[in-house]
Amino acid sequence: MTDKIAAIDCGQQTVSTLKGMLGEDVQLTSESFDGIQNLQNYMMIIIEGNGNQRDILQRIRKLRYACYFRAVPIILINNRAYSDSMEPYITSGATEVLSFEEPSAAIQQILKGYLIPNRKPLKEEMEYLNSFIKNTINVLNTTATVEAVFKEVYFTNDFRVFGDISGIIGLSGEAEGILGITFYWPLAKTIIAKMMGVDEEHINADLIHDGVAEIINMISGSTKKDFVGKPYHFEISLPSVIVGSGHQIGHAENTPIAVIIFEVNFQYFALQVCLKSKGNIKGLSAGYKK
Amino acid sequence: MKIIIADDSRVMRNIIENAIKPLGLATLHAGNGQEVLDFLEREGAEIGIILLDWNMPVMNGLEVLETIKKNKTYTDIPVLIVSTESEDDKMSKAFAAGAKGYISKPFTPERLLNLVRGRISVGPTC
Numbered sequence: 540m541t542d543k544i545a546a547i548d549c550g551q552q553t554v555s556t557l558k559g560m561l562g563e564d565v566q567l568t569s570e571s572f573d574g575i576q577n578l579q580n581y582m583m584i585i586i587e588g589n590g591n592q593r594d595i596l597q598r599i600r601k602l603r604y605a606c607y608f609r610a611v612p613i614i615l616i617n618n619r620a621y622s623d624s625m626e627p628y629i630t631s632g633a634t635e636v637l638s639f640e641e642p643s644a645a646i647q648q649i650l651k652g653y654l655i656p657n658r659k660p661l662k663e664e665m666e667y668l669n670s671f672i673k674n675t676i677n678v679l680n681t682t683a684t685v686e687a688v689f690k691e692v693y694f695t696n697d698f699r700v701f702g703d704i705s706g707i708i709g710l711s712g713e714a715e716g717i718l719g720i721t722f723y724w725p726l727a728k729t730i731i732a733k734m735m736g737v738d739e740e741h742i743n744a745d746l747i748h749d750g751v752a753e754i755i756n757m758i759s760g761s762t763k764k765d766f767v768g769k770p771y772h773f774e775i776s777l778p779s780v781i782v783g784s785g786h787q788i789g790h791a792e793n794t795p796i797a798v799i800i801f802e803v804n805f806q807y808f809a810l811q812v813c814l815k816s817k818g819n820i821k822g823l824s825a826g827y828k829k
Numbered sequence: 830m831k832i833i834i835a836d837d838s839r840v841m842r843n844i845i846e847n848a849i850k851p852l853g854l855a856t857l858h859a860g861n862g863q864e865v866l867d868f869l870e871r872e873g874a875e876i877g878i879i880l881l882d883w884n885m886p887v888m889n890g891l892e893v894l895e896t897i898k899k900n901k902t903y904t905d906i907p908v909l910i911v912s913t914e915s916e917d918d919k920m921s922k923a924f925a926a927g928a929k930g931y932i933s934k935p936f937t938p939e940r941l942l943n944l945v946r947g948r949i950s951v952g953p954t955c
Contacts, residue, residue, distance in 0.1 A: 682935045734844055749840045750838075752838065763916075
């Protein structure tokens, strides 16, 4: 299968150089930023770092939104090395920041590394992830009459949330870790309005914070019941809410994070499950690398 | 008759209020356990039932139950636990402290309404 890569508003020279680096196994297409709506089906997005930082950051944020929580690497590339900090680009949604001043072989290796797809869960991992999936769907259906559809799950080693608002809850006990749910504002507002039985215009930021905390509380609480008496049973803490994008969540070392993507009427949200058993449970442990 | 809805989440209090609206009873919203006790002190004679979350700041559900149990004025008011916490040990503690029932979150509006309707009509029995 040919990997599809989008080069967003990249100059001809850049596109030509990248094609040379990536080879014929890759389908590199030039795309216009203005036409971007859905980037889910691309294996990688490359954007040139031309223009002022504010514009670049805004573009990266929009590109990250268009990935709908899929782990599509967004590579920012420029002719000159960056003199400023990389952090704003990473927190906006870029995966890597590169410069053509670096050795071609190094750039090539980095880009090809990012084309390796994120690990999918093993069968034994799906046994516990299915419970989170089932309860997420049930919570939204019961409290908000919203039908969430499970789309996909993958593992990542970086617990970084890209969305507008996240509810996070700590898990401890036989298994420990973190559970998080991330929304963009429009969908969060819609869901909370339906939960409260009011029009969306009545939903302010405080209610969205409150509602997101309650949603992750209910998902974790109802999933916890499924694990009673099992080796990966956990207790839950009080939920916290994080507003803003690009936050990195501290998590147990060597514990991958399962990112579960759901769709609600062509909008998306993600549940992140980082769970590590204290015992030797096959499939619920550390050490998987991308 | 009035109903106390105690939950630190305003969204959840709204969900509960919407579910029990068909009863046509006035509701009092408490964001923590202490507010429940304050309502009881002010309006105890009119309180028909308390819907109580388990985990709340200032004073949690169990602490509220234990305080109510010590005061004969309020012991006849049925308390239902509405919570994500529904494991046997926690529920045992709740019932030992005087709770008359519980419902797990998430719940359908119909289920909560039926439970509350049943408790109000039956009164302080298990």
